[in-house]
Amino acid sequence: MKKAVVIFAVLALMLVPIFAEEVGPFYDQPIFITSAGQSPGALQMSVLARAVQLTHVFERVLSAEEIDMSDIGTVIIVAGASGKGLGAAGIDTEVEIARVLGIVEKAKESEIPVILVQLEGAPRRGPSSDQIVEALIPFTDFLIVKLDADEDGFFTDIHEEHEIPILFFERTNDVREILRNLFL
């Protein structure tokens, strides 16, 4: 509980410059949404984006070579490793990391911002998911994280060490408001 208060205090300080002094949108549409780890979180993000009426495309397994970045305003990567999802896609964690690294590297070449999202909370934490997050951090401009995924301070440490802005949320439905604030 004490930790949650600290996190929200950090959050509040960050939100002031993000949402109070400046007027959005902070990121451009259309949004390219993909998974990093093939959990269903990316699809959930796509449903949330649709609910907020954001222009977006959702692709699970496209490689960088297959994506035309010329029309993309922002890339959202939803991190979460699923053995079942990776198996269904016929790939392993290493191949998946290589795929999403290709996408974020291409985004950076085109100066397109990358938002990394941990949408599914504590159940979607684990060695493979953390490995994916750590690989993507050097290319990440903004973090959106479900609060219970940070019980060990993993994302807070990343935020502090890499000075990447971070927003925490408690309920998945709260992400609608975050998307509105960032994109509308």
Add this chain to the structure above:
Amino acid sequence: MKRFQFIMVLCVLLLIGQGIFSQGALPFLPDVRPGYGVTGMVWLSDYFPSIRNTPMDTRVYFLESGKEGATFLLFGGVHPREIAGTSAAIVFIENVIVTRGRVIVIPFTNSSGFSIPDELGSSSHFLEVEGKSGPRILVYGDRRTSLEDQGVEDPELYIHYPTGSVVGAGDESRNLNRAFPGKIDGTPTQQLAYAIMELIRQENVDFNLDMHESDTPEQVTLPGGQIHQGGRLAYMLVCHPSGLEIGALALFEVEDQGIPMKLEESSIDFRGLSHREIGDATHCISFLSESPNPGQDRWRDQPLVLDDPKYPIEHRVGMHFEVIRALIESFALFTGKEIHLEGLPSEKELITFGIGAYLN
């Protein structure tokens, strides 16, 4: 002459005897006390007569509004030990009134599995609950069709029909949730799955929910010092790919009711499960929900399958109800086909008043 007459009488007696036996017997019939919302009851064998007069037949309840809308099939008891699914179906039948669209409910989907106690031995076969009209009995059955009702020995390995994939050990041939889409001339378990598919086809079901339970997510240290990781299935909604977005949206609403759940897509690699095969073989969008049942934790000595302080039956039934409510809303948003319900208790109401307050 006398000898001829004796043989004739014997033949007649044999024929009569055969007639009696060929009529068979009713399946196992636990207590259900339908409420005013139930507009009809049929047998599953009405959709596939081969299971009539066999232990595989079961009752099917209709709750129809008479107003245009979606058709939703709700079933519990595919695995009869997963008692929250069955209890949710019973409470639904005894309380809910449908005011738009229609709902079809099968509370004891694998009747045969209900007729025998759970092989894990974690619970009594019959559990008493105080209902509104006095004591009610909830049945805690086994996971599978009884060997006697299956009528054949388990094979060494169970091979799924029609894909030919090896699903598991031979006793899984009696697991209804490995038997979909069934087989018209198959084993009794395969025929039961086939009958459910026939109901879905003949009633033009739009979407369905198959309510299950699994071990709890509790992580515990066992007496030998080993760490037991909690089960990963509990609090999960599994969706056929055609229903993944509907399921995703539904779970946001369930989470808003204080029950965070995980979304999972049906795998093409695991065959015979309702959420995969129903969705593949029909236009019905198929879902499966999992609540946490302490009776399925093998590390517990004497699990409380109804009154566990952390996972009481009210919470588990309520979880399924929150999923039902959210799925119906989400399905309507995506398809425009609605179902309106009255009298479905929330998880909070169930916990406040107890499940007995919703048993007639």
